[in-house]
Every structure is written in C-alpha cells, then in structure tokens.
Amino acid sequence: MMTSAQHKPSPPQTAAILRPAGLLLAALLLWSCAPTPVEREPLPETEIELMADSAELMRDTGDPEAAASIYQEIAASVPDAERPKWLFQAMEAWIEAGETDRARGIGGSLVPAELPREERFRLAVTLARADLMDNRPQEALARIDVREEGIPRAVAPELLAVRGEARFRLEDAVAGIADLQRRADLLGGDDRLAALQTIWDRLMALPSLPDREQAAGRPLISGWLNLARAGQQSWQRPDQFDRAVAEWEALHRDHPASELMDQLLADHRERFRYPDRVALLLPLSGRFAAPAEAVRDGFLAAHFNQPGTRRPAVRVYDTGDETEGVLEVYQQAVADGAGIVIGPLTRPALSELRRAEDRPVTVLGLNYLDEEEGGVDGLVQFGLRPESEARQVAQRMVREGHRHNIALIPETEWGYRMLDAYREALADMDAELLDFESYLPQQRDFSDRITRLMGLNRSHDRRRELAGVVQESLEFEPRRRQDIDGIFLASQDGQASLIKPQLRFHRAIGIPVFASSHVYRPGQSADTDLDGIRFADMPWSIAQEGEARDERERISGLWPELFDQHGRLFALGFDAYRLVPVLSNFEDPLRPPLAAMTGVLSLDEHNRVQRELGWAMFSRGQPIPLEPIEEQPQIPEPAPLDLEAP
Structure with a gap:
C-alpha cells in the first residue's frame, strides 16, 4: 500500500x-x-x-x-x-x-x-x-x-x-x-x-x-399536518409507515408533498433500520431478578411486534449481582457482534461501565448515574427516575397557579430525594415550599403530622391560652393556615389512600393534592379514598385508548403477577427496544421529542433521556386523564415597516 x-x-x-x-x-x-x-x-x-x-x-x-x-x-x-x-x-x-x-x-x-x-x-x-x-x-x-x-x-x-x-x-x-x-x-x-x-x-x-381545527378548510396545510403526524408516530411502529403514507396519498392527491414521497420512504427505511445484533444486559439472577425479568419481557414484546424480516437478533446476558463483572459481559457482547448494548439495569453496574476507557459500541443504560458523574459520549441513560416526577409535579402545580405549597413525605431516603427535587423545582420557578412533614413507612394515623402541617396545632394552642385567661371552657372551631395553595403528597405502598381522607378530616378541603405515579398501580381496584388526587404518570399506565392501552392489557394478561409488581418496568423495556434505531441512526436523536410508552422522550446535553409524563386525577376510584397545561409563547404585534413604499 x-x-x-x-x-x-x-x-x-x-x-x-x-x-x-x-x-x-x-x-x-x-x-x-x-x-x-x-x-x-x-x-x-x-x-x-x-x-x-x-x-x-x-x-x-x-x-x-x-x-x-x-x-x-x-x-x-x-x-x-x-x-x-x-x-x-x-x-x-x-x-x-x-x-x-x-x-x-x-x-x-x-x-x-x-x-x-x-x-x-x-x-x-x-x-x-x-x-x-x-x-x-x-x-x-x-x-x-x-x-x-x-x-x-x-x-x-x-x-x-x-x-x-x-x-x-x-x-x-x-x-x-x-x-x-x-x-x-x-x-x-x-x-x-x-x-x-x-x-x-x-x-x-x-x-x-x-x-386539526387550525387547518380546517385549508387542504394544503391539513395535508402537510396529516403527513407530519404519520411521520412523528412512525418511530413507534416503523413497519406501518409505508401503509400510513399510502393512506395519506389516497386522501391528498396532487398535494405538493407527494413530490417527496420516494425520498421520505427511503430515508425512513434507513433511519429505522436495526443493527443485525442487539445485546440486552440484565441481572436475571440475584436480588434484582424480578425487575430484570419485567424489563426483558417488555423488550421482547416490542421485538416480536416487529415484522420478522426486520427484526435484529437479540441476545440476553445475565450480569448477576456482581458489579465488577459487567465490563466483561459488555466486552463479550461486543465480541459477539452486538451493534448496540441495552443495559445494565442497576446504577452501580452502569457506573462501573461508565468508567471503562474503551466502549466501542453505544450503550443505552437502564438507569441514571449520579449527577456528579456526568454524561459521556456513547453512553445514554434512560430509566424511571422518581426525582424527575417530583419536578414535574412542581411544574404542574405552578402552572395551575399554586405557588405556595406544603409537602408530606415518607421518612425514607426515597422520600427526602423526592422532597429535595420538588423544593428545587419550586425555587427555580420562584415558587415556595412553605413547610413539610415526614411520616413513618408503616404509619396509619397521620393526625399529628397533618395537624402541624396545616397549622391546626397553633390554633389549638391559642384556644388553650385564651381559655386559661378567661378561666372557662370556650366553644372553638380550629382554623388552618390560609397561605397554602397546594399539597405535594409523596407516597408508596398504598399509604395515599389512608392520608387523603385524613387530610380532608383535618380541614384541607379545597386544597388540591398532587402526587407522583407511585400513588397508582395499573390494574388496581377502584379506591374512592384517592378521589381528587392529581398525579403524574406514563401513558402506559393511564392511557384509555391507543397502543399504550392495548399493549398494557396484552402484557398484563400474559404475566399478571409480575405485571402487578413491576408493571412500569415492562414499559421501560418496551421503549428501550424502540429507541435502538433512533440512537443508532439519527444524527440528533430524540429531537423532536418522541411520544412513547413511558412518556414524551427527549435527550438532554448529558445524554440523559428525559421523560415528560401525562396527568390524571382519581374520580370514583379510577384515574381519568387530564389535559396538559402548556406555557404559550408571547408573540408581539409586528412593528410597522416602511417596506411597501415605492
């Protein structure tokens, strides 16, 4: 040479x-x-x-x-x-x-x-x-x-x-x-x-x-918008894009976008092409076996939804409980020809893989590293981070006008993580956390916590002081503090259904209660004690129509016990499979954000997938989807210009 x-x-x-x-x-x-x-x-x-x-x-x-x-x-x-x-x-x-x-x-x-x-x-x-x-x-x-x-x-x-x-x-x-x-x-x-x-x-x-109403009576505009809807939805079911385009052409004959069809179809096939081999790294033995199985089964459910001619070969590797061995498993997957590696699932294993000097194949980790570790090229982080939900609860509350709030959290490491994220998000929007109380994980009577949080204890103290002065019994109606706009309830293990009625009893009527997805387990029996709670959750859990509902019902029927405990992890696996071609072929992946099972997904500057959740409110014990609240851009009136003078 x-x-x-x-x-x-x-x-x-x-x-x-x-x-x-x-x-x-x-x-x-x-x-x-x-x-x-x-x-x-x-x-x-x-x-x-x-x-x-x-x-x-x-x-x-x-x-x-x-x-x-x-x-x-x-x-x-x-x-x-x-x-x-x-x-x-x-x-x-x-x-x-x-x-x-x-x-x-x-x-x-x-x-x-x-x-x-x-x-x-x-x-x-x-x-x-x-x-x-x-x-x-x-x-x-x-x-x-x-x-x-x-x-x-x-x-x-x-x-x-x-x-x-x-x-x-x-x-x-x-x-x-x-x-x-x-x-x-x-x-x-x-x-x-x-x-x-x-x-x-x-x-x-x-x-x-x-x-659609904005383009009513304007066939050229509506034609472009209808084609764009097919394009934005195509990542969920890439195999159906050809059919969607054919249906569009039948409805929009002679539309100028028809001139692009050959190129759009060719681009689509290239962008949504899977690597020949995909590796899935999960701890299928040890403490995390059950969550790992849910992720695996969701991943394979999406895999088998794809036409056989376009499916990659998927190989599952057991990483076990030992963090130190994950790099060897990754290297074996690469040696076996994997074009992308999905996993590992646990944070320590992902951190170990991050420290590797050589990662020749892109990794989609199914968790998030600590903030101080930062992101690196070739390693994308994707998971179900509770702190993200707490921040979105704060954003929703402020958008609804609730700027002065209180919080009730479990006295656990998880609870304080939620509180810190919620408080920081409020501060970023110039809103305020007035006060908070924590409760024990197994607690059933929350009266003392709620009484302090609502300021009722101060009302009782004033009554006692006044009764001591006048030396007689007084008729008394306790008053809660009046500066509370909303309540953030962080709850796991079904305690929300105990707390909500007690909030009502202790004069919190009229104060809206917001929560994360942890207050709801898909498929649970109706619980009217939860009525009125607004909560953030993924489409997989709360969608009442469409692919998310259909897949949720299909998978919950196949693995009812595992789904009952780890239902949302099936969705994580499902979306991980759908993200493979997006991460493999797109120059700017997840821009625009993509509507998925776990939320609307985007990628930040640290290679972390961010999930924008949907919202629902309990009514008659069941979640009813709520409309999003969006901040509308302020568009000023254009200044007059002297361009039309002769």
Missing part, C-alpha cells in the same frame, strides 16, 4: 491544487497591503472578480470572517450604486460567522430611504436573518411581516424562507407552512424539492403539531 509521503501529484494536479490558494494570496495582497484612503478609484472589474472568488472560497472553507472583510474592502472600492450589493454579502458572511452585531453595524450604515425598493427589502431580510441567528424570531418577523403581493419577486424566496422559519420558531406552524410552501412554489427543480424538504424537516422538529 502506498503511503501519502510516497505519492506525488503530477504537475497538472499540483497546479490545480495551488490555483485557489494563489488566487487568494493575490487578492489578499491587493487589498490588505494597500493604504485605506477615504475615497478610492474604482477597482478594475477583473480585480473585483478575483477578490469575490477569493471571498467565496473563504466561505466554502469555513472562514466567513475573512470573506466578510474582503466583501467590505470591495464595497469601499466600487461606485456608490454598487456598494449595497457587496455590503449585503459582507453582512451575510458575518452572520455565518455568528458576528451578528457586526452585520447589524453594516446594516446601520445604509439609509433605507436611499436604497432602491428591492435592496430595501434585501436589507430587511438580511437583518431578520441576524435576528434568527440570535434566536429573536419576534424581531425577525417584525422586520419582514409585509403583504406578499408587495414583495419584489427577486427577494421573495429569501424573505419567505426567513419569515417561515421565524413563524415555526414562534410555534405558528400553520403560517410557517404557508410561507415555506409559497417559497417552494416560486422555485423549480432541485431547489423546489429542497424547499419542500425544509417544510418536512421543520414539522418533524416540532414538539407537538397544531390541532
């Missing part, structure tokens, strides 16, 4: 390689070594072309700052009528470099009223692009929110692209689709296909799609 040192290009090749560098050097010598007078003689056209070619080369090779400087030098050396053209190029190069203030500085040197109409629009579009680079879509939209019939034809595709992007970022997808589709209609050939692909990409990046 010839090494690079032995290989010498022929003279023609050498000339071809050096030519761009020579052009660049000549251009730099032309403009950088000369003095900079206030006014210059116009440069010859050949020199301008040489400098422009050099600037373009700079942009192509990743040095937009140098390109911007060259464009500004050209602008200083051409007649006034030609200056805006080169200044716009300089602005765009500075924006590419992330130097948006320098781009705005150039824009500020131009007087819009002195520019021809087309260049006035081009200035507004370029400044709007700088706003988008700074993630200021409201300002971008305000600059270019003009009637379409007033946009010069030469600028329209660019303006519609920037305006459509701004509207998508402001979660106005319907208007964003309309702008980007109008842009595509102005283009042809490959440019048109690229513009249509942009619409698809923006829709796939949305965390949630607009309601």
Whole structure:
C-alpha cells in the first residue's frame, strides 16, 4: 500500500491544487497591503472578480470572517450604486460567522430611504436573518411581516424562507407552512424539492403539531399536518409507515408533498433500520431478578411486534449481582457482534461501565448515574427516575397557579430525594415550599403530622391560652393556615389512600393534592379514598385508548403477577427496544421529542433521556386523564415597516 509521503501529484494536479490558494494570496495582497484612503478609484472589474472568488472560497472553507472583510474592502472600492450589493454579502458572511452585531453595524450604515425598493427589502431580510441567528424570531418577523403581493419577486424566496422559519420558531406552524410552501412554489427543480424538504424537516422538529381545527378548510396545510403526524408516530411502529403514507396519498392527491414521497420512504427505511445484533444486559439472577425479568419481557414484546424480516437478533446476558463483572459481559457482547448494548439495569453496574476507557459500541443504560458523574459520549441513560416526577409535579402545580405549597413525605431516603427535587423545582420557578412533614413507612394515623402541617396545632394552642385567661371552657372551631395553595403528597405502598381522607378530616378541603405515579398501580381496584388526587404518570399506565392501552392489557394478561409488581418496568423495556434505531441512526436523536410508552422522550446535553409524563386525577376510584397545561409563547404585534413604499 502506498503511503501519502510516497505519492506525488503530477504537475497538472499540483497546479490545480495551488490555483485557489494563489488566487487568494493575490487578492489578499491587493487589498490588505494597500493604504485605506477615504475615497478610492474604482477597482478594475477583473480585480473585483478575483477578490469575490477569493471571498467565496473563504466561505466554502469555513472562514466567513475573512470573506466578510474582503466583501467590505470591495464595497469601499466600487461606485456608490454598487456598494449595497457587496455590503449585503459582507453582512451575510458575518452572520455565518455568528458576528451578528457586526452585520447589524453594516446594516446601520445604509439609509433605507436611499436604497432602491428591492435592496430595501434585501436589507430587511438580511437583518431578520441576524435576528434568527440570535434566536429573536419576534424581531425577525417584525422586520419582514409585509403583504406578499408587495414583495419584489427577486427577494421573495429569501424573505419567505426567513419569515417561515421565524413563524415555526414562534410555534405558528400553520403560517410557517404557508410561507415555506409559497417559497417552494416560486422555485423549480432541485431547489423546489429542497424547499419542500425544509417544510418536512421543520414539522418533524416540532414538539407537538397544531390541532386539526387550525387547518380546517385549508387542504394544503391539513395535508402537510396529516403527513407530519404519520411521520412523528412512525418511530413507534416503523413497519406501518409505508401503509400510513399510502393512506395519506389516497386522501391528498396532487398535494405538493407527494413530490417527496420516494425520498421520505427511503430515508425512513434507513433511519429505522436495526443493527443485525442487539445485546440486552440484565441481572436475571440475584436480588434484582424480578425487575430484570419485567424489563426483558417488555423488550421482547416490542421485538416480536416487529415484522420478522426486520427484526435484529437479540441476545440476553445475565450480569448477576456482581458489579465488577459487567465490563466483561459488555466486552463479550461486543465480541459477539452486538451493534448496540441495552443495559445494565442497576446504577452501580452502569457506573462501573461508565468508567471503562474503551466502549466501542453505544450503550443505552437502564438507569441514571449520579449527577456528579456526568454524561459521556456513547453512553445514554434512560430509566424511571422518581426525582424527575417530583419536578414535574412542581411544574404542574405552578402552572395551575399554586405557588405556595406544603409537602408530606415518607421518612425514607426515597422520600427526602423526592422532597429535595420538588423544593428545587419550586425555587427555580420562584415558587415556595412553605413547610413539610415526614411520616413513618408503616404509619396509619397521620393526625399529628397533618395537624402541624396545616397549622391546626397553633390554633389549638391559642384556644388553650385564651381559655386559661378567661378561666372557662370556650366553644372553638380550629382554623388552618390560609397561605397554602397546594399539597405535594409523596407516597408508596398504598399509604395515599389512608392520608387523603385524613387530610380532608383535618380541614384541607379545597386544597388540591398532587402526587407522583407511585400513588397508582395499573390494574388496581377502584379506591374512592384517592378521589381528587392529581398525579403524574406514563401513558402506559393511564392511557384509555391507543397502543399504550392495548399493549398494557396484552402484557398484563400474559404475566399478571409480575405485571402487578413491576408493571412500569415492562414499559421501560418496551421503549428501550424502540429507541435502538433512533440512537443508532439519527444524527440528533430524540429531537423532536418522541411520544412513547413511558412518556414524551427527549435527550438532554448529558445524554440523559428525559421523560415528560401525562396527568390524571382519581374520580370514583379510577384515574381519568387530564389535559396538559402548556406555557404559550408571547408573540408581539409586528412593528410597522416602511417596506411597501415605492
């Protein structure tokens, strides 16, 4: 094999390689070594072309700052009528470099009223692009929110692209689709296909799609949204995407998105392709055997839901109770040809694997490392972390307007973890934990804890003091403290059904009670003592229709005893299998977030899968799903622009 040192290009090749560098050097010598007078003689056209070619080369090779400087030098050396053209190029190069203030500085040197109409629009579009680079879509939209019939034809595709992007970022997808589709209609050939692909990409990046009602009577918009729904749901059942697309085409004939179908189907098959072999590492012997079996059976249930022709070979490895052996098991799985490793399940085993210097195959760990350990490349963490639920309880309470709250927790390590996460989340939202009480795990009478928490003990103390003063018995109605907005109840092992009636007895009527998923066990008998409690939980547990309900009922029928104890771990295994192609093939996995059995899944900067849970409330002893409460973006009215003047 010839090494690079032995290989010498022929003279023609050498000339071809050096030519761009020579052009660049000549251009730099032309403009950088000369003095900079206030006014210059116009440069010859050949020199301008040489400098422009050099600037373009700079942009192509990743040095937009140098390109911007060259464009500004050209602008200083051409007649006034030609200056805006080169200044716009300089602005765009500075924006590419992330130097948006320098781009705005150039824009500020131009007087819009002195520019021809087309260049006035081009200035507004370029400044709007700088706003988008700074993630200021409201300002971008305000600059270019003009009637379409007033946009010069030469600028329209660019303006519609920037305006459509701004509207998508402001979660106005319907208007964003309309702008980007109008842009595509102005283009042809490959440019048109690229513009249509942009619409698809923006829709796939949305965390949630607009309601169907928002596109009522607009078949073009509703067609895009219906196709996007099929795309966003395709990761759950990749094998059904082809059928969903065929059904879509039957309903939306002649829709412009049809031009993308061949490419979308090919991309889908590639992105959802499983590795040939998948390894599952679980402690199937020892203390954690039962939870491990639930994860395994959920994983295999998802595996056998897939058509046989597309299934990978799955091999299950027993890691046992010994943390120290997990690295050897991982190495064996890699030697056996695994394309991805799922597990281990326990935190110590995952921590041991994290410390390994060499992990050639991606790991989807089924737990979370301690925060101080941090994330590492090639190791994704996914589990059912209770602290995440406590934080989401706090977020829901604040969104409902309950900012001054109390908490009742078990006196256990788990209980204090929940309390700390809940308190921190409240503080992050400028809300307050007024007080908390802890109770014993086997306790049945919570009167003393609740009395203190509700401030009733102080009311009783005041009665006793007053009775001592007047030396006679007094009629008395105890009053609870009046500053409580809501109650966080952290409970396991069925104690919530004992606590809720006692809260009611001790004058907590009218104060909403919120809890984590631990107050509910899927399939449990109706318990009216829980009525009124709002709780966070995964779709697997509370969905009343769709695939989550169907799979829950099917699996609970197959393994009733194991499901009764570890029902949610089946869902963890189920989702772990579905995540395999997402982690294997996606450049930016879990963006947008994906609706799954365990929640809406996203990936944070530490390679931790975050779960957004659903909500339910007990009514007549059974959970009834609640609607999400979302923070709506504040979209200001666009400022009036003087772009439509002749």
